Amino acid sequence: MLRARRRSWRLxxxxxxxxxxxxxxxxxxxxxxxxxxxxxxxxxxxxxxPSSYSVExxxxxxxxxxxxxxxxxxxxxxxxxVDQLREPPGPAxxxxxxxxxxxxxxxxxxxxxxxxxxxxxxPGPEIRAVQGQMVQVRLVNENVAEGVTLHWHGYDVPAGDxxxxxxxxxxxxPGGSFVYRFRADQVGTFWYHSHQVADxxxxxxxxxxxxVTPRDGLGDTADVTVMTHxxxxxxTVNGLEGDVPAAGAPGQRVRVRVVNTDNGPVQVWxxxxxxxxxxxxxxxxxxxxxxxxxxxxxxxGRADLEIDLPADGAGVRVELGGASAxxxxxxxxxxPRPAGELDPLRYGSPAALPFDPAAADRRxxxxxxxxxxxxxxxxxxxxxxxxxxxxxxxMYVVREGDVVRMHIENGSGELHPMHLHGHHAVVLARDGVxxxxxxxxxxxxxxxxxHSYDIAFVADNPGLxxxxxxxxxxxxxxxxxxxxxxxVTTPYRVGGDPHNDPE
Amino acid sequence: MRTTYRVLAWILAVEVVVQAAAxxxxxxxxxxxxxxxxxxxxxxxxxxxxxxxxxxxxxxxxNGTMIxxxxxxxxxxxxxxxxxTRGVAFAAALFLMVVAQVLLGMFAHAIPSLGMLxxxxxxxxxxxxxxxxxxxxxQRPVEAPSAAVV
Numbered sequence: 001m002l003r004a005r006r007r008s009w010r011l012x013x014x015x016x017x018x019x020x021x022x023x024x025x026x027x028x029x030x031x032x033x034x035x036x037x038x039x040x041x042x043x044x045x046x047x048x049x050p051s052s053y054s055v056e057x058x059x060x061x062x063x064x065x066x067x068x069x070x071x072x073x074x075x076x077x078x079x080x081x082v083d084q085l086r087e088p089p090g091p092a093x094x095x096x097x098x099x100x101x102x103x104x105x106x107x108x109x110x111x112x113x114x115x116x117x118x119x120x121x122x123p124g125p126e127i128r129a130v131q132g133q134m135v136q137v138r139l140v141n142e143n144v145a146e147g148v149t150l151h152w153h154g155y156d157v158p159a160g161d162x163x164x165x166x167x168x169x170x171x172x173x174p175g176g177s178f179v180y181r182f183r184a185d186q187v188g189t190f191w192y193h194s195h196q197v198a199d200x201x202x203x204x205x206x207x208x209x210x211x212v213t214p215r216d217g218l219g220d221t222a223d224v225t226v227m228t229h230x231x232x233x234x235x236t237v238n239g240l241e242g243d244v245p246a247a248g249a250p251g252q253r254v255r256v257r258v259v260n261t262d263n264g265p266v267q268v269w270x271x272x273x274x275x276x277x278x279x280x281x282x283x284x285x286x287x288x289x290x291x292x293x294x295x296x297x298x299x300x301g302r303a304d305l306e307i308d309l310p311a312d313g314a315g316v317r318v319e320l321g322g323a324s325a326x327x328x329x330x331x332x333x334x335x336p337r338p339a340g341e342l343d344p345l346r347y348g349s350p351a352a353l354p355f356d357p358a359a360a361d362r363r364x365x366x367x368x369x370x371x372x373x374x375x376x377x378x379x380x381x382x383x384x385x386x387x388x389x390x391x392x393x394x395m396y397v398v399r400e401g402d403v404v405r406m407h408i409e410n411g412s413g414e415l416h417p418m419h420l421h422g423h424h425a426v427v428l429a430r431d432g433v434x435x436x437x438x439x440x441x442x443x444x445x446x447x448x449x450x451h452s453y454d455i456a457f458v459a460d461n462p463g464l465x466x467x468x469x470x471x472x473x474x475x476x477x478x479x480x481x482x483x484x485x486x487x488v489t490t491p492y493r494v495g496g497d498p499h500n501d502p503e
Numbered sequence: 504m505r506t507t508y509r510v511l512a513w514i515l516a517v518e519v520v521v522q523a524a525a526x527x528x529x530x531x532x533x534x535x536x537x538x539x540x541x542x543x544x545x546x547x548x549x550x551x552x553x554x555x556x557x558x559x560x561x562x563x564x565x566n567g568t569m570i571x572x573x574x575x576x577x578x579x580x581x582x583x584x585x586x587x588t589r590g591v592a593f594a595a596a597l598f599l600m601v602v603a604q605v606l607l608g609m610f611a612h613a614i615p616s617l618g619m620l621x622x623x624x625x626x627x628x629x630x631x632x633x634x635x636x637x638x639x640x641x642q643r644p645v646e647a648p649s650a651a652v653v
Contacts, residue, residue, distance in 0.1 A: 029583035032591075036580055203550065230550030235542065264545035299546070323542035370609065372602075380568060381609050413613040415545070449613045471549060 047374035049391065052495035055167050055464065055482055062394040064362030066402060079487040082168050082464050086160035087181040092136030094129045094184070098208075099140045100148045100172075100194075105205060108239035113232045115204035116144065116194075123227045123239060123261075124208030127192070129184040131215050137192075140177045144201075147171030147499060150180060151195035152210060153300055154282045154443045156422050157182040159463020159488070164421070165196035166492050166500030167464055167482075172196075173498065184212045188282030189257040189302040191227070197501050199263075199472035205231065207261055212282075221306070222247060222254040228320050229261045235323035243317075248328040251311040256318050256326060257304050260297045263471040265417070265446055269294040270307060271335030272316040279304035280344060283424060286438035287349030293340040299417040300470035301444035345430055348438025357428055357456035361402040364394070366467070368447070368479065370412040375478050383412060383469075383479035390478035396467065398459040399486045408445070409452040416479065419444045421465040423483075425457040444470055459483075464490050466502070476503035505640060508585035508594075511578040512636035515597065518571050519629040525562040532556015567608055575601040578635070587638040597635060600628050 098118045105115040105122055118124030129135050141148050149171055151163035161180045165171040172178045193207035209225045224246045229236050237244045248254040255278060260266045274290035281301055288306070297303045307328075309316055315332030317325045322337060369384040385393040398404055406425070410416055420443060427440040430453050447453055468480040480503065494500050536554035537543060543552065551557065575598045582594035604624050611617035 025586075026584075032583040033580045036576070040576075228546070230547055230552075233547070233550055233552035233554075235547060260546065262546035263549035264547075266546045267544060299549070321542060321544040321546060323544065323547065372605070379572075381605070413610050473549070 044374045044377055044379070047389070048377045050495070052493045053391075054490060054493050056395075056484070056490060058391045059393045059395040059481065060388075061397050061484075062364060063397050064364040064404070066362040066397070066399065079489040080462070082488055082490045082492075083160045085158050085463055085488070087134070087158055087183065089181070091134070092181065093133035094127065094135045095138075096125070096127055096136070097138040097140060098124060098150070099142050100144050100206060101142045102144045102204075107231060107236065109234075109236060109241045111231070111234065111241070113204075115231065116148075116201055116206040118206065118208055121239075122205030122207075122231075123229065124192075124206070126209040126211060126225055129210075129212050131184055131187050131212055133184045135180075135182055135184050137180045138177055139172055139180065141172045141174050143174050144206075145174060146201075146501070147173045147176075147196050148194045148201065148206065149178070149196045150192045151198075151421075152180070152182065152190065152192050153419075154188075154190040154302065154424075155182065155186060155210065156424065156461050159422060159461065159465070162421055162463065162465065163192075163195050164466055165498070165502045166494035166496075167466065167490055167502060168492065170492055170498035171500050186282055187212050187214050188279055188284070189225070189259060189304055190282050191259050191261065191302070193261070195502050198503055199476065202261065202472055203230075203263075205229070209257070209259055211257065218255065220252065222249070222252050223257070224248070224254055224326065225257045225259065226318065226320070226326050227259045227261055228266055228324070235321065237320060237324050237326055241324060243325050243327050246326050246328060248309050248316075250309055250313040250329065252309050254307050254309060254328065255304055256307065257302065258297055258318075258320070259302050260299055263299050263473060265296045265298055265415070266321045267294045267319075267337060268297050268303065268305070268321075269319050269335070269338050270305065270316065271319060272314060272329075272332050273307050273310060275305040275307045275318075277303060277342060277344070277347060278306040281424070281441060281443045283441035285344075285348045286351045288438070289348070291342050291347070292338055293342040294338050295342045296446065298442075298444045298446040298470070300419050301417065301442070301446075344437060344440045345427065345433070345435045346437045350436065351439055353426060353439055355403050355456075355458050357403065357405060357426070359403055360405040360456065362396075362398055362404045364396050364404065364406045365409070366394075366406055366418070366481065367409045368412045368416055368469075370414075380477075383474060383477055385479070385481055390480060393478075393481045396481065396483045397486060398483060400459055400462050402459040403456065404459055405454065405456045407452060407454050408447050410447040410449055413449055415449060415471075416447050416474065417444050417470040418447055418467070419470040420457070420467045420483065422461045422463055423457045423459075423465070425455040428454040428456055430454075459485065462488055464488050472503070504581055504584040505587060508578065508581050508587060508590060508638075509636045511574055511581060512593075512597075512632050515571070515574050515578065515601075516629055516632035516636065518566065518574065519625050519632065522563055522567055522571070523625065525559040525566070527559075529556045529559030529563065532559065568605055572601055572605060586641045588641050590635070590638055590641070593631065593635040593638060597628065597631050600624060600631065604628060 190210040194201040276288035607621040
């Protein structure tokens with residue numbers, strides 16, 4: 001036994017030190033190099049996407065504990081195509097044509113930047129409708145080489161009008177046009193923006209406001225729309241820098257509709273008078289009470305502030321992140337940000353929900369993480385959904401009429417403003433603490449790092465809907481999934497000839 | 504291969520210097536911009552404000568997440584062929600330190616105190632890279648002549 005071992009040691013030694021030595025060393029080196037490189041190369045190859053693909057084929061179906069998918073809903077089978085889910089043609093009460101242009105843009109402030117305009121301006125024209133009216137918007141692309149679309153952010157339009165390139169339509173190329181039609185059933189503050197190459201196009205100004213007023217109007221309340229946007233790193237309000245005076249008589253009530261068109265949250269506070277948070281994300285808050293706290297407005301989110309202007313004409317400032325302000329009355333110096341923050345989870349009065357979240361048909365998880373890997377061949381630290389890198393993300397499958405609950409959890413190290421298309425969800429709890437205020441309906445929800453939200457919604461708008469982060473740099477880094485109704489298909493593909501690129 | 508190993512190790516050392524220089528430029532530029540009236544909040548941060556030094560942030564981010572890890576990986580692969588005393592050990596240590604450094608850089612945004620480790624580890628990478636560049640060739644296994652004859 002001992003002899004045998006000694007013998008083999010001798011043999012091994014002689015093999016290593018004589019003729020076989022350098023060859024064996026080289027072999028070990030090659031194997032070691034392969035051990036390091038091969039998994040990386042495999043991950044790289046595996047991550048590459050074809051030049052065009054259907055989002056139907058993307059990810060892993062997640063039924064959320066509900067019934068299985070009808071075969072008609074599977075990719076390649078027949079079902080209802082998303083472009084069939086549209087309003088029929090007919091007369092419109094609000095009929096607008098928006099012409100998109102790319103190039104050097106002069107902002108209302110006079111500053112010149114590289115960007116985009118709609119009908120020659122950025123922000124684009126505000127579209128106003130009265131509840132119940134039919135809205136028709138014809139988008140014309142004059143010269144935007146990469147194509148454009150319009151997405152109606154926060155408006156639960158029919159799926160075929162959602163304006164997502166490669167999912168609900170092809171990007172509109174130069175010289176082309178597309179007509180959007182939807183009934184203005186929701187009252188409130190919304191906005192529209194391109195969902196083709198969305199990050200640079202929205203940053204560059206391809207957006208505008210959509211305001212729907214109640215049938216019986218707003219009475220004597222003055223109505224001010226405030227779109228905050230950073231153009232080339234400069235904070236603006238409706239394209240203007242610094243203090244922006246707005247119309248409002250002493251003693252009058254004003255409704256200030258703040259629309260955050262940027263990729264990060266904006267803190268809004270009011271100096272000189274208290275305010276009531278009248279609406280969030282286009283939905284009225286129940287029983288709003290006066291507040292002097294700072295209000296974080298989510299990227300893509302909207303907040304309607306109601307302020308009673310002082311009868312003596314004293315100044316009021318609606319401060320937007322401390323960088324710019326909308327002012328009323330006599331001049332007032334800038335006011336510091338209040339220490340307190342308004343928390344919609346506890347603001348306003350509770351009210352009954354139109355459905356019972358406890359009787360959910362489907363329960364989904366949307367857990368956001370981050371890890372090293374490849375995304376379509378590019379190495380980096382990418383976002384993960386439920387532990388997997390894009391495109392291996394969940395495809396949330398629902399059936400029309402389902403009550404759906406979703407648990408959103410963020411352990412990725414950064415804030416994510418989560419935006420579900422085509423639906424409004426009610427916030428049930430944050431970090432397991434139930435909501436106690438007014439029903440908090442949201443379409444753009446800031447999920448802070450290390451926190452979680454439980455939300456619920458009714459699947460009442462058949463289609464194929466994006467559910468993504470509205471820090472528009474993040475979807476192209478993998479933070480994007482879809483909500484798919486059983487039996488709904490899409491004839492459109494990401495990539496391909498129209499160069500559809502929704503992110 | 505030995506030369507390649509040494510060149511890569513020196514590149515890694517120089518990269519640490521570039522990273523330190525870039526982030527210092529960026530932070531001084533940021534404070535100068537704020538002093539002159541610039542306002543930084545989450546929305547502005549995402550919108551890439553323009554000031555002297557903002558390039559430093561981009562260099563630090565791109566360099567740190569792409570080029571430095573790529574160089575460290577190449578060094579590890581080359582180390583298998585370079586036949587330097589403890590060459591593989593040093594390259595592997597550098598690679599692991601670089602991976603840890605990238606992760607610290609990411610998660611310090613959530614836990615700022617990790618930034619202290621990020622700064623300290625940078626110096627450790629610099630020192631280890633310089634030591635790697637100065638490693639001596641491995642001694643060829645001596646063929647004991649008398650033993651071989653007998």
